[in-house]
Amino acid sequence: DSEPKKDDLQRIIDLMDGFKASKALFTASKMCVFDLLQSRPGLDAAQVAQEIKASVKGTACLLEACVSLGLLTSKQRACQKSVYENTDLSSHFLLSDAPFSLRGYIQHCNDTVWPLFSHLESAVREGANQREKAFGKTSKDMFQDTFYNSQEAKLRFMNAMHSIAKVTGRAVATAFDLSSFKTACDLGGCTGAMAYEFTKAHPGLSVTVFDLPAVVEMSEHFLPLHTDNRVSFVAGDFFKDELPKADLYILARILHDWPDEKVGILLSKIANACTAGCGLLLSEIFLDEDRRGPSRGLLQALSMSEGKQRSATEYGLLLKSHGFITAHVRHTDNLLDAMLCIKV
Ligand code: SAM
Known part of the structure; x- marks a missing residue:
């Protein structure tokens, strides 16, 4: 049998992981992460955790997952903690008061x-x-x-x-x-x-x-x-x-x-x-x-x-x-x- 094509493998992985991505989006939205980072861009995971009343470990994982999905950006200044901001995508569709809020x-x-x-x-x-x-x-x-x-x-x-x-x-x-x-x-x-x-x-x-x-x-x-x-x-x-x-x-x-x-x-x-x-x-x-x-x-x-x-x-x-x-x-x-x- 020939090796699976790279694109095919990625497609099937995306389908398998689709539900995790959906739930990460739903959870970040429910916990008001996007609204928070809109009013206070540049918070780190510990600061976000405190605001949304969640664990630092869980919040850090959620924020990193959101970065990988294109919902947040992260910046890291030399040896410091990563700080987070909304992407255009999340500012457009995920804020409570955006005209096209979903x-x-x-x-x-x-x-x-x-x-x-x-x-x-x-x-x-x-x-x-x-x-x-x-x-x-x-x-x-x-x-x-x-x-x-x-x-x-x-x-x-x-x-x-x-x-x-x-x-x-x-x-x-x-x-x-x-x-x-x-x-x-x-x-x-x-x-x-x-x-x-x-x-x-x-x-x-x-x-x-x-x-x-x-x-x-x-x-x-x-x-x-x-x-x-x-x-x-x-x-x-x-x-x-x-x-x-x-x-x-x-x-x-x-x-x-x-x-x-x-x-x-x-x-x-x-x-x-x-x-x-x-x-x-x-x-x-x-x-x-x-x-x-x-x-x-x-x-x-x-x-x-x-x-x-x-x-x-x-x-x-x-x-x-x-x-x-x-x-x-x-x-x-x-x-x-x-x-x-x-x-x-
Ligand atoms: N038309 C809207 C839209 O596109 O956003 C809402 C669609 S929603 C899926 C279905 C709508 O039909 C709801 O607002 C619901 O209250 C209404 N509806 C359901 N049964 C109804 C009935 N027997 N008489 C009048 N409206 C009804």
Whole structure:
């Protein structure tokens, strides 16, 4: 047998170590290492340890691991202790108050996704989500029973959605010419982060965010500093209640959570609320048509929610059966793709 190629060996090692890197990132983020080094760059391991109330040995290992992952830089002046600073990458995405902060989503990955994935083998054997094993409760509706079962869990989930929506919102909001639409309704629009991006990108557009009452009651915690009141909130259940009237309906990261039957219920409600010419803007990770990627979408599917990941063609067919034609599909270079459909 020939020796393994160096690149192949590295690839497999990276895959084996991926979970350690994720957990190092989650832990440094949770322990506020990046926020600390932003306000006080150049601390050494003992100083960081004291501030984050951790052991010097453990902190030194965590900081060195972060340097190796490109999250921190270290400098050592002749025979002195290493001192640490954030890299551009961490200043951009890991500070609590950065415009593109992913900290909320990272916390969700640590506290919710990580426990679910630690039961992946059972999830694969059973073809079912592992919320009961991971969190000790049976739940029919993952939002009402798992994500929103305490105020703390709810805010954590909302923060996670908020951070992703802030990072992806502009790319989704500017993917298409929406100048013919005056009113939009963002179904499952959560904190309104996506809605604010839509109003920023389209000066003539007003957006109603429609979400569960438990979410809407917290929405003011996520108000941006500067807002001109073109975003409003309506509380309700999109499977049961009447949907607000709008020229354009937005479904961002909604359909992948639900099985075909529930998607059918929701899409027929939207179709009934629409007149000819109304739009439906769908934003999801679109799987490649041959289902070989992107792995972000395929790995997310392993959480075994009741829903599934679909390709743009699959979404297009679902929408077609409810009287929408696909006008444009846009693969953004951001985390979410987008598709604009028109009701005929
Ligand atoms: N659209 C947001 C985004 O892209 O950031 C949030 C997506 S999040 C995965 C799903 C959203 O759907 C949550 O805000 C959740 O509260 C909302 N949701 C779930 N079930 C709902 C229901 N029956 N009626 C209304 N909203 C619901």
